[in-house]
Amino acid sequence: MRLAELSRRSGVSTATIKYYLREGLLSPGHQINTTTAEYGDGHLRRLRLVRAMIQVGGLPVATVREVLRNVDDDSLGRTIRLGAALWALPQVPEPDEDDAFVRAAHREADELLDRVGWSNAKELTTISPAYRSLVVAVAAFRRLGYEWGHELLVSYARLMHEVAKLDLDFVETHPSEAERVETAVLGAVLTEPILQALRRLAQEEESARRYGFA
Incomplete structure (x- = not known):
């Protein structure tokens, strides 16, 4: 699908998609020529995840980028990969161990x-x-x-x-x-x-x- 269709199907504006691409939250599409790229279902799925984290979860871009880095790290075993992605989400402060x-x-x-x-x-x-x-x-x-x-x-x-x-x-x-x-x-x-x-x-x-x- 082209950028316009990706925008329509995801509900994310083309300007926002381009921003996510620049910030590394979305991988580049398959380049057809110098001005046109093709996107797949993986891009649509990832856009929905990014949108949920930013718009619903209220997470900053830097945190979303860290979560996605762990999501995409296939060098990790499943348990650690799941944990690392979830642990990158905002957490409570460290407890005072002297208390x-x-x-x-x-x-x-x-x-x-x-x-x-x-x-x-x-x-x-x-x-x-x-x-x-x-x-x-x-x-x-x-x-x-x-x-x-x-x-x-x-x-x-x-x-x-x-x-x-x-x-x-x-x-x-x-x-x-x-x-x-x-x-x-x-x-x-x-x-x-x-x-x-x-x-x-x-x-x-x-x-x-x-x-x-x-």
């Missing part, structure tokens, strides 16, 4: 991983932003004096494992490795708000079932 609540949260998080049998996740705790996010969140919760039992956290983790299976089952329906990683990144940007909305709708439904509307 007593942070140290306690590390212990609680490690115990949780042991309880639910996430030995592979435990291998990645030194580099995983998700692990750091868990530690920061648990530390903040405890610092404010809230009691949220460890058993409840374990139950949530087991439910999230089922969600993760659904996520990866869907990722694996895509034929190429790049498409799978792109889909995982797209899921992080677009699906997490959907999951949050579904959780809140489920809470509203369950509340109405238990307590009615009066």
Whole structure:
């Protein structure tokens, strides 16, 4: 397809596509002559991903470029490639390791991983932003004096494992490795708000079932 058709099918203006090309967010098309290039379905797929990260996720171009660098790095194994692409997305700040609540949260998080049998996740705790996010969140919760039992956290983790299976089952329906990683990144940007909305709708439904509307 030519640039005009790529613009029409993606919903991205030709000027923006040219900007993405200049910034390295989109690979050049196949040059037909000095003024015309041909683009394929891969360009269309990549445009949708870039658009989601910038317009929906609000990510700066430099961050998008870093995410895409990891998406396209076929020298990495699948787990690390998926992780590297997702880890390039904005993350929580590093926790203060001198904070007593942070140290306690590390212990609680490690115990949780042991309880639910996430030995592979435990291998990645030194580099995983998700692990750091868990530690920061648990530390903040405890610092404010809230009691949220460890058993409840374990139950949530087991439910999230089922969600993760659904996520990866869907990722694996895509034929190429790049498409799978792109889909995982797209899921992080677009699906997490959907999951949050579904959780809140489920809470509203369950509340109405238990307590009615009066």
